[in-house]
Amino acid sequence: MLQPLKPKSRDSLGRIMTRYYEGNHLEAAKGKFVVWIAIIVPTELLKGFDLIVCAPESHSAMCAARKVGAAQCEKAESVGYSMDLCSYARIDLGTFFDQGRGSPSMGLPRPDLLISNNDNCSLLVKWFDVYHREYGVPHFVMDVPFCYQSQQEKDRRYILNQFQDLIRLLEEMTGQKFDYDKVREAVRETNEAMKHWTRFLKLAAHRPSVNTAFDSFAHMAPYFTWMRGDPALTEHFKLLADEAEAELAAGRFPVPNEKYRLMWDNIAPWHQLRRMSTRLAELDANIVWSTYATSIGRVEDRLDFFEWDGGDPLHYLARLQNRGWCCYGMDLRYKAMAEMIERYSIDGIVFGSNRSCKVYSVMQMDLQKRLARDFGLPTVMIDVDHADVRKYNEENVFLKLEAMMERIAAEN
Numbered sequence: 001m002l003q004p005l006k007p008k009s010r011d012s013l014g015r016i017m018t019r020y021y022e023g024n025h026l027e028a029a030k031g032k033f034v035v036w037i038a039i040i041v042p043t044e045l046l047k048g049f050d051l052i053v054c055a056p057e058s059h060s061a062m063c064a065a066r067k068v069g070a071a072q073c074e075k076a077e078s079v080g081y082s083m084d085l086c087s088y089a090r091i092d093l094g095t096f097f098d099q100g101r102g103s104p105s106m107g108l109p110r111p112d113l114l115i116s117n118n119d120n121c122s123l124l125v126k127w128f129d130v131y132h133r134e135y136g137v138p139h140f141v142m143d144v145p146f147c148y149q150s151q152q153e154k155d156r157r158y159i160l161n162q163f164q165d166l167i168r169l170l171e172e173m174t175g176q177k178f179d180y181d182k183v184r185e186a187v188r189e190t191n192e193a194m195k196h197w198t199r200f201l202k203l204a205a206h207r208p209s210v211n212t213a214f215d216s217f218a219h220m221a222p223y224f225t226w227m228r229g230d231p232a233l234t235e236h237f238k239l240l241a242d243e244a245e246a247e248l249a250a251g252r253f254p255v256p257n258e259k260y261r262l263m264w265d266n267i268a269p270w271h272q273l274r275r276m277s278t279r280l281a282e283l284d285a286n287i288v289w290s291t292y293a294t295s296i297g298r299v300e301d302r303l304d305f306f307e308w309d310g311g312d313p314l315h316y317l318a319r320l321q322n323r324g325w326c327c328y329g330m331d332l333r334y335k336a337m338a339e340m341i342e343r344y345s346i347d348g349i350v351f352g353s354n355r356s357c358k359v360y361s362v363m364q365m366d367l368q369k370r371l372a373r374d375f376g377l378p379t380v381m382i383d384v385d386h387a388d389v390r391k392y393n394e395e396n397v398f399l400k401l402e403a404m405m406e407r408i409a410a411e412n
């Protein structure tokens with residue numbers, strides 16, 4: 001049975017996320033300039049201005065984790081949005097069309113500017129375009145080159161030029177002067193936060209693991225908000241890493257009789273965090289590592305922390321634009337996953353074929369074949385949707401998971 005661990009970190013998470021969502025509404029009511037961003041947009045750059053920054057994707061993930069995702073999706077579907085669209089988009093659009101009702105945060109305050117990017121998918125740009133039309137506010141789209149190899153200097157320059165365009169636009173719209181020193185400070189702060197995040201993740205190497213991937217999914221939340229570059233994020237990740245280290249020293253583990261060490265590939269199944277982790281623990285299985293939790297703090301095929309060297313913060317932020325899994329090719333994904341398997345003694349891989357996120361899922365069949373062949377590992381492909389529980393069948397999923405575990409047991 002899964003032991004409830006890391007209580008201080010859980011309290012801290014609840015506190016800072018509540019403060020963030022409530023604070024946004026309060027500050028917006030006082031007339032502060034509101035920007036909505038895609039989660040990969042570098043919030044450290046925006047810290048050069050005095051703004052409220054909201055992330056619709058994070059709002060959708062929060063709704064799904066709080067079990068209202070499907071209800072919000074239905075609201076978007078009822079006005080004509082297809083069920084095949086990403087559930088993040090449907091949740092957030094459903095919230096918008098119902099004026100915030102049904103959302104634990106009552107939606108997000110009205111934006112003055114929208115900033116999206118195509119790092120992940122083009123759907124996101126179209127989704128923000130709906131708000132562009134409905135609210136009649138500008139929509140800045142950041143164009144980020146897809147990487148088949150590591151990001152090139154010319155790609156970086158191309159991104160940096162767009163940062164300059166964005167800075168000019170914000171200066172014009174807000175009447176504020178861009179503060180470069182504040183950006184430098186924010187990057188320094190994120191760098192500190194990510195050292196603790198990496199320290200926390202690495203503890204999964206211990207057998208049994210002191211962490212589950214479900215811990216990391218939940219605690220990633222503040223990173224994907226305005227808290228990047230904020231001391232609150234550093235304090236939170238430090239607390240998390242310290243608490244996990246203390247539990248390791250005390251021999252307290254989420255799955256004490258850990259028999260199967262699994263890896264998860266895709267976005268977190270937000271509506272199943274507790275349910276899936278508890279059921280796996282009852283089978284002495286733990287998803288100890290995920291590709292998703294490493295979409296922050298590193299770049300492309302490297303597994304180690306990608307540290308800021310103290311140089312130009314804008315250059316560093318441009319380098320980070322290709323860090324998410326969706327904006328680079330299969331060879332880079334393969335290299336990173338191969339290293340994860342070896343470093344964290346993975347016994348089997350769970351590929352979550354995500355009905356919503358086609359870009360994350362598109363290479364999974366090839367990756368599954370290559371990794372199974374090269375490492376002789378049992379793997380399984382399960383159907384899931386990260387935020388729409390209606391597209392998830394728990395019994396079918398566990399039938400497949402249990403079959404994989406039987407194979408692991410038979411082969412070891």
Ligand code: SF4
Nearest residue numbers: 086120121124356357
């Ligand atoms: S399809 Fe994937 S990358 Fe695009 S918005 Fe949805 S979850 Fe994000």
